Amino acid sequence: MDAFASLGQLARALNHGDFSSVELAQEHLARIEASNPTLNSFITVSAEHALTQAAAADERIAAGTAGPLTGLPLAHKDIFCTDGIRTSCGSRMLDNWIAPYDATLVARLNDAGMVTLGKTNMDEFAMGSSNENSYYGPVLNPWDPTRVPGGSSGGSAAALAAGLVPIATGTDTGGSIRQPAAFCGVCGLKPSYGRVSRYGMVAFASSLDAGGPLARDVADLARLMPLIAGFDPRDSTSSEQPVDRLEALALNLDESAAMLPPGLTIGLPEEYFADLDGALAVCLDQARATLEKLGARCVDVSLPHTAAAIPTYYVIASAEASTNLSRYDGARFGHRCAHPTNLDDLYQRSRSEGFGREVKRRILTGTYTLSVGYYDAYYVKAQRVRRLIRDDFLRVFEDVDLLLAPTAPNPAFPLDQLLADPIRMYQQDAFTVPASLAGIPALAVPCGMIDGLPVGLQLMGPHFSEVELLEAGMAFQTETDWHQQHPEATG
Amino acid sequence: MAAHQTNLMTIHQDDIAKLCRLAQIALDDGERAATNADLDKMIQMIDVLQSIDTDGVEPLAHPLDAAQRLRADEITELVDRDRYQASAPAVQDGLYLVPRVL
Amino acid sequence: MTAPWESVIGLEVHVQLATRSKLFSGASTAFGAPPNSQACPVDLALPGALPVLNREAVRMAVTFGVAIGATINPFSVFDRKNYFYPDLPKGYQISQFERPVVGAGKLEITLQDGTRRTVRITRAHLEEDAGKSLHEKFAGKTGIDLNRAGTPLLEIVSEPDLRSAAEAAAYFKKLHALVRYLRICDGNLSEGSMRCDANVSIRRAGVESLGERTEIKNLNSFRFLERAINVEINRQIGRLEAGEVIFRETLLYDSDRDETRPMRSKELSDDYRYFPEPDLLPLEFDTAFIDAARAALPELPDAKRERYIADLALPEYDANWLTEDPDVAAYFEAVMASFGNARLAANWAKVAANWVMGEVSAAVNRDQISFAAIPLRPAQLAALLARIGDATISGKIAKSLFDQLWRSDDPTLDVAAMIAAQGLEQLSDTGALESLVAAAIDENPAQVEQYRAGKEKVLGFFVGQVMKASAGKADPKQLNALLKSALAKD
Known part of the structure; x- marks a missing residue:
């Protein structure tokens, strides 16, 4: 079978009886086993668990009780709790931790009969844009093994690009689905805040974290979305917004006939294009032309507070993270230092040994911005600016339906290049954090190659406009074949 | 820590020590110097916010304008202590053990 | 200074x-x-x-x-x-x-x-x-x-x-x-x-x-x-x-x-770094939620105390005592409710208060239970008090019945039936009492002499004799009157 077959193609072949779910899982597991020593996209491969799930799926298929995705394999970012399979979050802190429960997203996909092949590599606690902050070592970019796959969902994006899995989950706090998708030439959707339950998703920044899918084409994202979206009583910030339109979209999916919604107006925010690298600008121009050809009207718009997004994001995300990570204290689970002499020693050594440098940096930054005398100047100030940023989007969406922008300011960069300069690393997120702060959905889609490396466009829409984004993305992929280009085997 | 002064931020060793104490993170001497430099850069970066006019703008805590949903007062969690404690570093008689507190 | x-x-x-x-x-x-x-x-x-x-x-x-x-x-x-x-x-x-x-x-x-x-x-x-x-x-x-x-x-x-x-x-x-x-x-x-x-x-x-x-x-x-x-x-x-x-x-x-x-x-920190919990949304409710809570408020201790004083004519001490603990007040009010309509019940308030503060409270303390767990049902206590009130039984008999009821913890026990079954009615039939009195006088001529000679303390001796003969069921008030008049004769 084709390593780059889409979820849709695999579903058809599976239902047609071309192979069993167990065979499908075995073949993917073999590919993962072959590639992982070099690519390092998986932290944990759950072969036994996968084969058990696959066998159960085959029974469901035989019994005629299968759902549309029953028996299809996937990988979860190692941030989602999986009952009985280690959930490390890319950290030494949780190297030994086996969750006693499934994240809501995981439980829903298990119930749908999907087969978990393993847990993908990631920046520690999802803090990073290069996957170099993983306790388990960096993931290599399948397009060029000297380069990063992006982060923090770099393992999921790289596994897709290398043909190891047909679909994977990720999380996006400031771009962690979209930027690695762009760097690896795959697609990723950051849903609206509250669209996908955060229960069982190890928290980084509670008011920003969004779980979502990565896949090789937009139609596959659309296939997974109705399974993972929707209200969860275990997450107070989960939205009661109905998912019927997502369900309808997945049910009647015909990606070859996808069209843009008629009369679609797409805004191009000038702040995202102002200093854009020439080659990338060309790719975006072509994307704009393609969308216009498909019937969209493109207009220039302005989101005046865009430049403030990075500092706003780093204040809010670090503050929330600094206290979300207080539960890692060596007392009830996770890493505990050897022979603690007293309580402070237990806390300090367990945390200092268990967390990597970037995590400690963000904890200290967040502690600083929340402390007495600084709270108003940084945290409250950032929350006010956050409203300005969100209101920019609300205002512009009165005039346009969607926004088109680049996903990242550059293609994948070489390993080690930005590691010593956190501030430059943070600039990688310049185009992705505004949507995170506003809580709006955003879709990353491949739109070109620069020097043999993929780059991606980003479509952003109003809150809960996932269907419109997916329709636009699918339409775009009827006219382009960037998503059908694959790296040569690196494994 | 010293009172905040816009655009004049450099972080002092004392401040780092206090942050480490609050966050329960121990840095060795080498790490401390690097962290000091990193935090200085971070603070410089976030200080840009001070130049943005936010008069009359309410802080935004959540991107969606939603109110808290309330849960019925029902016992829905059946506790399987042994399972929950399977990954615990030190447990005895069902209690989590830490170094003597007092 | x-x-x-x-x-x-x-x-x-x-x-x-x-x-x-x-x-x-x-x-x-x-x-x-x-x-x-x-x-x-x-x-x-x-x-x-x-x-x-x-x-x-x-x-x-x-x-x-x-x-x-x-x-x-x-x-x-x-x-x-x-x-x-x-x-x-x-x-x-x-x-x-x-x-x-x-x-x-x-x-x-x-x-x-x-x-x-x-x-x-x-x-x-x-x-x-x-x-x-x-x-x-x-x-x-x-x-x-x-x-x-x-x-x-x-x-x-x-x-x-x-x-x-x-x-x-x-x-x-x-x-x-x-x-x-x-x-x-x-x-x-x-x-x-x-x-x-x-x-x-x-x-x-x-x-x-x-x-x-x-x-x-x-x-x-x-x-x-x-x-x-x-x-x-x-x-x-x-x-x-x-x-x-x-x-x-x-x-x-x-x-x-x-x-x-x-x-x-x-536990003490010099900087708690308070900030809004991002895992929760703001708590908002409309006035209906508040109104519902207000409408569901029970009568509060101050109001209850004032009502006991004003409507039940209880002394302030009793009213305070009975309203301090909601379980006490609830028990007291359940007893009162067993007397039927409120106007009639008010006449019983002081008697009921005395018993709740006295016998009931003592038994609660003795058994170390709460007022919410009293084995004696309020209706049983009310029935007991009513039988004292209409002079069916004496206070002494009532206390013994109280103990029986308390120990039995049986809500089906009926006070009237217990009195009848155990023959505990006060002897208030004048004829029967008169013959007991006459017998006591006949059997104790020496004491009759002493009484008639002016030693009125001897009356107590005769009360004791008749009480003994009646197994404690004689109505003391009636007995006193009958004895006095019988001894004054001749």
């Missing part, structure tokens, strides 16, 4: 709300379960676990607010209070800092001498309780039990309006009665259902500004609260009079040594 010292006290009272499940999780709040058997992933702060707010806890907080006439904030926010301690699994407590659910209200207290004072309540907010640390069980280790972690607390903060330890104790007692009346707390002090922190300072009478204050943590009995505050007031006076200063510090009261001393706990 210097003015006398005046103490200034404010209390922060933590009330455990009587919900079935925790404030943010569906784990049980029941007291006394094996360690960590009621700690679910949310309470253990496992990675990925998230809080979901309990509606009942919010309703109880609002109920308290409307009961003290407080402002209810239709928009309130939960915050994180950050510090590391093993009984605080998340490394932060979810509390309410800047926008509590209940705003300013007030509570009237009555002091020993009958004076009334109004104590202003600053605010009341919802927060989660911590777990428990067990220091004694293991050598060199502390054991952590998180069953209590996440139990809902209502923290009630008063203004520094209290001027003595006795006033503080009276306020604490009043709150205790109120939360029990509202059925929002079981009021079980020994299980820690109500705990109190006292802020204490002193100043010279007439001085406006407040002195430096200290905070005594974790007082959980009326007696210790009063003693700890008195000890602390005396310590502060001693220091100031010796020319020393008071430091703002947090103290613990050691009841064995009767002293306050500084707390050395790591």
Whole structure:
């Protein structure tokens, strides 16, 4: 079978009886086993668990009780709790931790009969844009093994690009689905805040974290979305917004006939294009032309507070993270230092040994911005600016339906290049954090190659406009074949 | 820590020590110097916010304008202590053990 | 001459709300379960676990607010209070800092001498309780039990309006009665259902500004609260009079040594970094929610006491006694209700009060049970009192029946049937009594002589004889009259 077959193609072949779910899982597991020593996209491969799930799926298929995705394999970012399979979050802190429960997203996909092949590599606690902050070592970019796959969902994006899995989950706090998708030439959707339950998703920044899918084409994202979206009583910030339109979209999916919604107006925010690298600008121009050809009207718009997004994001995300990570204290689970002499020693050594440098940096930054005398100047100030940023989007969406922008300011960069300069690393997120702060959905889609490396466009829409984004993305992929280009085997 | 002064931020060793104490993170001497430099850069970066006019703008805590949903007062969690404690570093008689507190 | 010292006290009272499940999780709040058997992933702060707010806890907080006439904030926010301690699994407590659910209200207290004072309540907010640390069980280790972690607390903060330890104790007692009346707390002090922190300072009478204050943590009995505050007031006076200063510090009261001393706990931080809890949205409710809580308020102790005095003509002492504990008042009112319509029942109020305060209370104390668990049904007690009232039985017989009913714990036992079956009716048939009297006179001529010679004390001898002959069933009043007239004859 084709390593780059889409979820849709695999579903058809599976239902047609071309192979069993167990065979499908075995073949993917073999590919993962072959590639992982070099690519390092998986932290944990759950072969036994996968084969058990696959066998159960085959029974469901035989019994005629299968759902549309029953028996299809996937990988979860190692941030989602999986009952009985280690959930490390890319950290030494949780190297030994086996969750006693499934994240809501995981439980829903298990119930749908999907087969978990393993847990993908990631920046520690999802803090990073290069996957170099993983306790388990960096993931290599399948397009060029000297380069990063992006982060923090770099393992999921790289596994897709290398043909190891047909679909994977990720999380996006400031771009962690979209930027690695762009760097690896795959697609990723950051849903609206509250669209996908955060229960069982190890928290980084509670008011920003969004779980979502990565896949090789937009139609596959659309296939997974109705399974993972929707209200969860275990997450107070989960939205009661109905998912019927997502369900309808997945049910009647015909990606070859996808069209843009008629009369679609797409805004191009000038702040995202102002200093854009020439080659990338060309790719975006072509994307704009393609969308216009498909019937969209493109207009220039302005989101005046865009430049403030990075500092706003780093204040809010670090503050929330600094206290979300207080539960890692060596007392009830996770890493505990050897022979603690007293309580402070237990806390300090367990945390200092268990967390990597970037995590400690963000904890200290967040502690600083929340402390007495600084709270108003940084945290409250950032929350006010956050409203300005969100209101920019609300205002512009009165005039346009969607926004088109680049996903990242550059293609994948070489390993080690930005590691010593956190501030430059943070600039990688310049185009992705505004949507995170506003809580709006955003879709990353491949739109070109620069020097043999993929780059991606980003479509952003109003809150809960996932269907419109997916329709636009699918339409775009009827006219382009960037998503059908694959790296040569690196494994 | 010293009172905040816009655009004049450099972080002092004392401040780092206090942050480490609050966050329960121990840095060795080498790490401390690097962290000091990193935090200085971070603070410089976030200080840009001070130049943005936010008069009359309410802080935004959540991107969606939603109110808290309330849960019925029902016992829905059946506790399987042994399972929950399977990954615990030190447990005895069902209690989590830490170094003597007092 | 210097003015006398005046103490200034404010209390922060933590009330455990009587919900079935925790404030943010569906784990049980029941007291006394094996360690960590009621700690679910949310309470253990496992990675990925998230809080979901309990509606009942919010309703109880609002109920308290409307009961003290407080402002209810239709928009309130939960915050994180950050510090590391093993009984605080998340490394932060979810509390309410800047926008509590209940705003300013007030509570009237009555002091020993009958004076009334109004104590202003600053605010009341919802927060989660911590777990428990067990220091004694293991050598060199502390054991952590998180069953209590996440139990809902209502923290009630008063203004520094209290001027003595006795006033503080009276306020604490009043709150205790109120939360029990509202059925929002079981009021079980020994299980820690109500705990109190006292802020204490002193100043010279007439001085406006407040002195430096200290905070005594974790007082959980009326007696210790009063003693700890008195000890602390005396310590502060001693220091100031010796020319020393008071430091703002947090103290613990050691009841064995009767002293306050500084707390050395790591729970204390100089910077709690409060900020809005991002895992929760703002708590908003409409006026209907508040109106419903107000409409559901039971009659509160003050109103009840006034009603007992006005409508039932009970003395103030009785009214206070009966209304302090809602279970006592409920029992008393159930007895009253068994007398039929309210106007008739009012005639029985004093008798019922006497029995509740006397026999019933003594038996409750003897058996160490609560008034809610009395084995004698209110209707049975009412029937018993009615039979005394219509002179069917004597008070002495009534007490013996009371004991039988109490011990049997049988709601089907009927007082009238018991009286009939055991033949306990008072002998009030004049004929029968007259013949007993005549027999006693016939059999004791010497005593008749003595009586007639003016020794009237001998009457008691005849009463005893007839009582004995009637097995205690003679109506003493009637007997006295019959004896006197019989002895006066001839």
